[in-house]
Amino acid sequence: MKSHKKSSKSSRRLEAASINNRDSIELPHVGKPIWSVASAKNVDRASISEFKIPSLSLMECAGRKVAVVAAARCRPGQLIVVLAGPGNNGGDALVASRYLHLWGYSVLVIDILNDFKDQTPDRSTQGQSLDELNIRRVSPHDFQSGLPLPSKPLILDGVLGIGIRGSLREGLYKSCLQKASQLNGTVISIDLPSGMDGDCWSGEAPPLPADITVTFGASKAAHRIYPAARYCGETLVFDIGFSKEAVDQSLAKTKHQLWELAPEALARINPWRGLAIDAHKFERGHVLVIGGSSLGFGAPMMAAVSAARAGAGWVSLATPHPVETVMARSPLALTHQNFFKGDHLDIAAISKFVEQRRVKALLIGPGMVTSPFQSGDLETLARLQRQGLSLVLDAGALHQLGERLKPTRLLPEKTLLTPHPGELIKMGLTPDAPKTLADFEQLQETCNNLGVSIFYKSASPVIVSPELPHHFPCYSQANNSLGKAGSGDVLAGICTALALTSLPSWVIAPLAQCHMHYTCQKLQDTGKEIIPEDICSNLGTWDISFRS
Ligand SMILES: NC(=O)C1=CN([C@@H]2O[C@H](COP(=O)(O)OP(=O)(O)OC[C@H]3O[C@@H](n4cnc5c(N)ncnc54)[C@H](O)[C@@H]3O)[C@@H](O)[C@H]2O)[C@@H](O)CC1
Ligand SMILES: Nc1ncnc2c1ncn2[C@@H]1O[C@H](COP(=O)(O)OP(=O)(O)O)[C@@H](O)[C@H]1O
Ligand SMILES: [K+]
Numbered sequence: 001m002k003s004h005k006k007s008s009k010s011s012r013r014l015e016a017a018s019i020n021n022r023d024s025i026e027l028p029h030v031g032k033p034i035w036s037v038a039s040a041k042n043v044d045r046a047s048i049s050e051f052k053i054p055s056l057s058l059m060e061c062a063g064r065k066v067a068v069v070a071a072a073r074c075r076p077g078q079l080i081v082v083l084a085g086p087g088n089n090g091g092d093a094l095v096a097s098r099y100l101h102l103w104g105y106s107v108l109v110i111d112i113l114n115d116f117k118d119q120t121p122d123r124s125t126q127g128q129s130l131d132e133l134n135i136r137r138v139s140p141h142d143f144q145s146g147l148p149l150p151s152k153p154l155i156l157d158g159v160l161g162i163g164i165r166g167s168l169r170e171g172l173y174k175s176c177l178q179k180a181s182q183l184n185g186t187v188i189s190i191d192l193p194s195g196m197d198g199d200c201w202s203g204e205a206p207p208l209p210a211d212i213t214v215t216f217g218a219s220k221a222a223h224r225i226y227p228a229a230r231y232c233g234e235t236l237v238f239d240i241g242f243s244k245e246a247v248d249q250s251l252a253k254t255k256h257q258l259w260e261l262a263p264e265a266l267a268r269i270n271p272w273r274g275l276a277i278d279a280h281k282f283e284r285g286h287v288l289v290i291g292g293s294s295l296g297f298g299a300p301m302m303a304a305v306s307a308a309r310a311g312a313g314w315v316s317l318a319t320p321h322p323v324e325t326v327m328a329r330s331p332l333a334l335t336h337q338n339f340f341k342g343d344h345l346d347i348a349a350i351s352k353f354v355e356q357r358r359v360k361a362l363l364i365g366p367g368m369v370t371s372p373f374q375s376g377d378l379e380t381l382a383r384l385q386r387q388g389l390s391l392v393l394d395a396g397a398l399h400q401l402g403e404r405l406k407p408t409r410l411l412p413e414k415t416l417l418t419p420h421p422g423e424l425i426k427m428g429l430t431p432d433a434p435k436t437l438a439d440f441e442q443l444q445e446t447c448n449n450l451g452v453s454i455f456y457k458s459a460s461p462v463i464v465s466p467e468l469p470h471h472f473p474c475y476s477q478a479n480n481s482l483g484k485a486g487s488g489d490v491l492a493g494i495c496t497a498l499a500l501t502s503l504p505s506w507v508i509a510p511l512a513q514c515h516m517h518y519t520c521q522k523l524q525d526t527g528k529e530i531i532p533e534d535i536c537s538n539l540g541t542w543d544i545s546f547r548s
Helices: 009-024 037-049 055-073 088-102 121-131 140-144 172-181 228-232 244-252 263-267 298-309 323-328 347-356 377-386 401-405 421-427 437-450 487-498 505-524 532-538
Strands: 031-034 080-084 107-111 136-138 154-158 186-190 212-216 234-238 257-261 286-290 314-318 335-337 359-364 390-393 415-417 453-456 462-464 471-474
Touching: 037 055, 037 244, 055 088, 055 121, 055 154, 055 186, 055 212, 055 234, 080 088, 080 172, 088 107, 088 121, 088 154, 088 186, 107 140, 140 172, 154 172, 228 234, 257 263, 263 505, 286 298, 286 347, 286 487, 298 314, 298 359, 298 487, 298 532, 323 335, 347 359, 347 377, 359 487, 377 390, 390 487, 401 437, 415 505, 421 453, 437 453, 437 462, 437 471, 453 505, 462 505, 471 505, 487 505, 487 532, 505 532
Parallel strands: 080 107, 080 154, 107 136, 154 186, 186 212, 212 234, 257 471, 286 314, 286 359, 314 335, 359 390, 390 415, 415 453
Antiparallel strands: 031 257, 453 462, 462 471
């Protein structure tokens, strides 16, 4: 978000550093594209037909990678049960079986075919190469009718991959997968847990969820976005020798693109780099947090402390409670206001405070249960934005915001909304939570019209911003210790501190999530069960906490 006009020499230095930040951070510096299934198929097709890479050598490489992963996970004496379906996913499984057998592991292949005629040519070739080795192979009928097997084998799921169309049909493939799930083994799935749609992240659990998924070229949406990602387990991505030109060609054709952000790369961004050693509080910037309700003021307090720990120069807190009550519970450096008239905001008083006290970033919503806005309030905020104010709206401030925003148009580079799925729906912008990339494209259209960026919060939050047309970065490092009431307040506070800098909102929001996630992880290393309050009072300095 652009910093507003500054006069001193050192503040110009900050602005220069921040503008550099803004100009130099590009998506490929901090993330990798997530391929759609169509892109993956295009890469495959073009590598083979245009760039003359033999399909069998891609399969050989894929199967070998799977074998290496399986060998590393196999316990001494453990049986490896390989489920090999009819397509090239099954072909990969057969290559893996060959390697594992040759390396001395005990392998049992289940040929999950209705008919040998169903096989793809490459799968059939791999089958023939297995015939010459002494690998035990059984029919799906034998497998299903109670073939005695040791419990807890290592299972390789090569029944179906990205060739699936629609939902998994009832029949042989599904029943074999269900049977395999009864073995209670460790499951390594090839490319995708069989039956899953690589592009969709909100579907049902597949019959045989994976502990590890081995995929090729790049991850797909289902590997990275929750809830689908939970069924993939740990996803490992391998290069299997696709042509780089084929990859570039395929991605160039892609209309919209999900990106997987790399925490280590985000970690190198220090939002305060370049801040002069003699900087004063206004060079960092003044944050005002407005929130709370009759239920309390813990949420805005945590957001305010998080904003201070994330680098704000001065943080003021406004709640509907008597200032003395809040002050008695507050860290000393926070200053306190009461900008409420009943359930609503005294927008004139806020506006005066923002102008007089040079507030540069305003967070409204933590701990609020209903919308605090009345007609005209958003117009006032839009006017303050044009004077340099950045706005972050969370929780209660999001309720029915869609309707309220329509006549207003805020500045997208200065407005960040942070809804979780329920809040997104309550905003009234969309009847359902986004389930596909096309849904995000639609949401971006809405963001363009309203002049806002949306950080769609979940265990794998995605940013949708008019500043980044057709590209949707996702931070997919989940940690269930963050699934606790209050994490959203910490996140909103960090976002608001970062809104003081000139980082674009598509960087601010994931960087805030990354900072919260790293801090949580570090605190967990001390062996404690972590609560959001711990995170807010222990946020690391940007340089130190991100050096891991
Ligand atoms: N050269 C290549 O083509 C490469 C392909 N690779 C592997 O090949 C896989 C893709 O192979 P294929 O395109 O042969 O497809 P799959 O092996 O994923 O699946 C094909 C089978 O799925 C069945 N099917 C489709 N929709 C279904 C539904 N709704 N319910 C039940 N069955 C359904 C089809 O009848 C067909 O028999 C990738 O996932 C990857 O594992 C890798 O070997 C890398 C190279
Ligand atoms: N399992 C998880 N892994 C990673 N991040 C999570 C997880 N669960 C929640 N979060 C993050 O924690 C925050 C929770 O926000 P929210 O649902 O608004 O919580 P609250 O308002 O109760 O504080 C979001 O930033 C979300 O991205
Ligand atoms: K599979």
